[in-house]
Amino acid sequence: MKFHLVSGACGFVGKNMVRRLYHTTKDTIICIDNLLVGTHPSEWLGLPKTGQIRDMEVFGEDSRVLFLKEDFRNTVRYMLENDRYFQDQYGLEFEKFGDVYHFAAIVGGRLTIDGDPMMVALDLSIDAEFFYWATRHMPGRVLYPSSSAAYPVDLQTESDAIALKESDINFKKMGEPDMTYGWSKLTGEYLAKIAAGHYNLKVTCIRPFSGYGEDQNLTYPIPAIARRIARRENPIEVWGTGRQGRDFVHIDDVIDCIQLAMNHIHDGTAINIGMGRLTSFIEIIEVLMDIAGHKAEIKTLTDKPVGVFSRYSDMSFVKEKLGWEAKISLREGMERMYKAALEREKQNAN
Numbered sequence: 001m002k003f004h005l006v007s008g009a010c011g012f013v014g015k016n017m018v019r020r021l022y023h024t025t026k027d028t029i030i031c032i033d034n035l036l037v038g039t040h041p042s043e044w045l046g047l048p049k050t051g052q053i054r055d056m057e058v059f060g061e062d063s064r065v066l067f068l069k070e071d072f073r074n075t076v077r078y079m080l081e082n083d084r085y086f087q088d089q090y091g092l093e094f095e096k097f098g099d100v101y102h103f104a105a106i107v108g109g110r111l112t113i114d115g116d117p118m119m120v121a122l123d124l125s126i127d128a129e130f131f132y133w134a135t136r137h138m139p140g141r142v143l144y145p146s147s148s149a150a151y152p153v154d155l156q157t158e159s160d161a162i163a164l165k166e167s168d169i170n171f172k173k174m175g176e177p178d179m180t181y182g183w184s185k186l187t188g189e190y191l192a193k194i195a196a197g198h199y200n201l202k203v204t205c206i207r208p209f210s211g212y213g214e215d216q217n218l219t220y221p222i223p224a225i226a227r228r229i230a231r232r233e234n235p236i237e238v239w240g241t242g243r244q245g246r247d248f249v250h251i252d253d254v255i256d257c258i259q260l261a262m263n264h265i266h267d268g269t270a271i272n273i274g275m276g277r278l279t280s281f282i283e284i285i286e287v288l289m290d291i292a293g294h295k296a297e298i299k300t301l302t303d304k305p306v307g308v309f310s311r312y313s314d315m316s317f318v319k320e321k322l323g324w325e326a327k328i329s330l331r332e333g334m335e336r337m338y339k340a341a342l343e344r345e346k347q348n349a350n
């Protein structure tokens with residue numbers, strides 16, 4: 001049995017990864033999250049709390065999910081002082097971590113990225129301290145999530161909308177990424193490459209495009225739009241003109257691709273995770289309205305921040321290297337989102 005470490009475990013991607021690891025392995029998962037954005041495991045894990053070791057909560061009859069509410073930078077500092085921190089403090093028995101999934105980050109939606117760029121820049125410190133520790137501890141494998149926001153923004157304009165290829169980020173000839181968020185991800189990618197090349201750490205680096213899923217919080221566009229439609233609002237509000245587009249990819253597909261990539265890519269090379277399809281917000285609204293049998297006007301809110309005009313992936317490198325393609329179509333994903341929004345509305349009404 002291995003011990004895995006998941007930072008930012010209670011956020012959107014983290015909780016989906018923790019559940020996947022719990023249900024598909026016999027391993028123990030140590031989850032760290034300061035709950036700045038994430039929610040407590042009792043809300044999403046679907047397992048009973050079965051114990052407590054000091055400040056660590058234990059979940060599941062087999063005690064395989066362990067949760068610490070902590071700033072991950074503190075955890076990293078404790079582990080740097082004592083490489084056997086978890087063994088000595090919590091009586092756990094293992095040598096090294098198997099997989100380390102580093103999801104702790106200040107992400108937020110467009111409002112945070114544009115509205116508080118210095119807060120997002122804290123990701124630089126989270127990532128730098130993380131990689132420093134990882135090159136000392138040398139866990140089995142490391143997952144570093146970069147982002148599509150690392151791509152040069154001048155390739156994402158209305159007049160120059162292209163499917164973004166991994167090679168469009170070139171460290172010898174840099175473009176400007178999307179705000180401090182994209183900048184921190186570029187730096188993280190650079191550190192990932194150095195960790196792999198200079199220290200021989202096995203690092204897998206991903207650039208997810210716009211992940212969505214049933215348990216994503218309402219600051220993200222798809223759950224927010226699905227809710228408006230489940231409430232049968234009229235008009236349906238959309239930020240900007242709604243003509244701006246993204247590459248929406250369901251979280252189940254993202255987790256599948258991460259797991260496959262971790263088995264095959266260890267040198268820090270970053271890969272796209274998307275559907276390879278540009279979808280506008282108007283199209284999302286139309287698909288959801290069609291599923292709901294609801295016809296409403298669309299009201300554009302042009303004073304809201306919208307980011308770049310077009311952001312979508314060219315998935316040919318991933319298809320060639322890993323033989324992977326997203327399985328969940330836009331229609332199926334929106335059906336799931338609509339059903340989840342309806343259920344949420346029903347629960348709120350009770």
Ligand SMILES: NC(=O)c1ccc[n+]([C@@H]2O[C@H](COP(=O)([O-])OP(=O)(O)OC[C@H]3O[C@@H](n4cnc5c(N)ncnc54)[C@H](O)[C@@H]3O)[C@@H](O)[C@H]2O)c1
Pocket residue numbers: 007008009010011012013014032033034035036037038039070071072073102103104105106107108126145146147148207208209210211212
């Ligand atoms: N969701 C996507 O589609 C997407 C796309 C591209 C990249 N990513 C990247 O994947 C990672 C996870 O994204 P997400 O969507 O789950 O974001 P999220 O905001 O839902 O989750 C991040 C989690 O980290 C926690 N956190 C923040 N600072 C922390 C700290 N100092 N110590 C401990 N925990 C801390 C938050 O409480 C939150 O639970 C991020 O690095 C993000 O940039 C996600």
